[in-house]
Amino acid sequence: MKHALLLALLTSCGLSPSSHLADPNDPIDPAGPAPEAPPLVAAGPYQVTSRIDLTVEAVLPAQLEAAVVTLRALSTNPAHALLEAADEAGVPAIGTLQAALPGPLEDRLEGWINDEIAGVQIDGVPVTVYAGRIAALADTALTHVAVDSELTIQGATARHRLTALDLTPAGVPVVLAVGTLAGDLLAQDTTAVSGRRGALALGEQHFGLDYGEYVWQGIDAASGGIRNRLGTAINCPAVAHRVAGKCALGVCVGHEAELTAICDGGLDAIVDLAHDRVAEFRLEVLHLAGGHATLVDDDRDGIADRIADGTWQAELDLGQGLRHTPATFTGALAAR
Numbered sequence: 001m002k003h004a005l006l007l008a009l010l011t012s013c014g015l016s017p018s019s020h021l022a023d024p025n026d027p028i029d030p031a032g033p034a035p036e037a038p039p040l041v042a043a044g045p046y047q048v049t050s051r052i053d054l055t056v057e058a059v060l061p062a063q064l065e066a067a068v069v070t071l072r073a074l075s076t077n078p079a080h081a082l083l084e085a086a087d088e089a090g091v092p093a094i095g096t097l098q099a100a101l102p103g104p105l106e107d108r109l110e111g112w113i114n115d116e117i118a119g120v121q122i123d124g125v126p127v128t129v130y131a132g133r134i135a136a137l138a139d140t141a142l143t144h145v146a147v148d149s150e151l152t153i154q155g156a157t158a159r160h161r162l163t164a165l166d167l168t169p170a171g172v173p174v175v176l177a178v179g180t181l182a183g184d185l186l187a188q189d190t191t192a193v194s195g196r197r198g199a200l201a202l203g204e205q206h207f208g209l210d211y212g213e214y215v216w217q218g219i220d221a222a223s224g225g226i227r228n229r230l231g232t233a234i235n236c237p238a239v240a241h242r243v244a245g246k247c248a249l250g251v252c253v254g255h256e257a258e259l260t261a262i263c264d265g266g267l268d269a270i271v272d273l274a275h276d277r278v279a280e281f282r283l284e285v286l287h288l289a290g291g292h293a294t295l296v297d298d299d300r301d302g303i304a305d306r307i308a309d310g311t312w313q314a315e316l317d318l319g320q321g322l323r324h325t326p327a328t329f330t331g332a333l334a335a336r
Contacts (some may be wrong), residue, residue: 040297041194042153042304048160048331050312051169054143063318064142067212067277068135070270074230075132079113082266085273091265093258100255104248112246112253113263116239127233134219134226138278141170141215148175151202151307151331158192160205167218174218181210183282194295200307202291211318212281219278227271236263281318289313291329307331 065072073081087094098106122130146166152159163186166175179186191203220226240259245252253259293310297303310329315322 039194040198040295040302040304042192042200042295042307044303045150045152045334046307046331047334048149048151048307048310048329049166050147050149050310050327050329052145052147052314052316052325052327054145054316054318054325063281063320064139067142067281068138068274069277070273071131071135071138074270075128075135077110077114078117078128078131079110081270082113082263083110084266085269086262086266089265089269091262091269093255093261093265097255097258097262100258101253102251105246105251105253108246108248109243109253112243113239116242117234120233120235122229122233127230130233131230134223135274137170137172137219137222138215138274141167141172141219142212142278142281144169145211145215150334153192156191156193157189158202159187159189160202161187162207162209165209165211165214165218167215167222172218172222174222176214176218178209178214181213184209194304198295198297198304200291200293200295200304200310202288202293204290205288207283207286207288209283209286210279211283213279215281216275216278220275226274227267230267230271231264234263234267236260236267239263283316283318285315285317285322287315287317287322288327289315293329293331303333305333 070081070085073084083094101109117127120127125133146169147162148164148166149160149162152161162178164175164177167173168175178184185206185208188205188207190205191201193201195201223229237260240256240263243259244254244256247253290313291310293307295304296306296308298305308330310331312327312329314327315324317323
């Protein structure tokens with residue numbers, strides 16, 4: 001009877017026999033409930049790397065081939081490349097030699113020069129292979145590049161400044177500081193909005209860069225000086241001396257001085273033309289219509305330590321008008 005009465009009282013008070021009643025001996029958390037984490041924001045300078053792939057939409061295959069055509073010619077038929085380049089460059093010795101050599105000797109001249117160059121090596125490979133590798137490097141470096149920059153975010157604004165070109169993605173282990181050439185437009189002010197769940201949105205930006213000139217400088221540096229290495233390996237005076245002694249039908253080539261001038265002048269023209277055509281790839285406009293990324297807070301202090309999974313809405317103009325190009329970016333908070 002007493003148990004039934006107690007059960008009725010508990011039920012009438014909205015409780016059940018299994019309800020938990022406060023125990024004065026239960027522990028109390030003196031700190032109270034855990035505070036909410038601060039909102040995640042980007043603040044301060046971030047070292048950013050943007051990877052840009054210049055697809056056929058932005059760079060036409062014919063443009064690339066024109067840029068390295070002389071180096072490719074040197075890699076396939078060096079004698080013809082040297083004679084043709086010297087002729088187009090107006091080396092006077094070409095006319096002198098052509099006027100002096102009888103037909104049978106002139107017809108065999110390229111073969112004799114090629115025979116002399118065939119045994120020449122640079123870094124353990126024939127000079128023709130070396131020239132082909134330089135042409136391939138130029139092809140790749142003009143279409144794959146990483147751009148290093150500094151992105152300083154303060155509240156809802158940001159200043160973005162390009163600092164270097166990294167040619168490593170193209171297989172050229174060189175990082176070139178930018179800003180040394182006239183006409184570079186390297187800094188832009190834009191907007192920066194930190195959203196929910198670590199989202200970062202960056203506003204519109206425009207840059208300009210003598211891209212091709214930097215690419216050539218990088219390839220030249222990585223190759224140890226293209227003209228110097230070709231000249232040292234081929235050794236024009238030695239080639240001229242040996243070819244001058246070649247004879248056919250009782251007549252010898254001679255004209256050692258002219259052959260030396262043609263060889264040296266041809267090498268100058270081949271390398272100079274490749275340089276000039278690569279340098280024509282000026283990045284007139286790198287237009288970043290916007291960027292989106294994810295902020296990562298490694299130490300949970302509310303300030304993003306890293307920028308991950310960034311994607312630029314990018315297009316660029318290499319003299320063919322604005323063309324879309326894929327571009328991604330990542331970043332890390334600079335050391336304070």
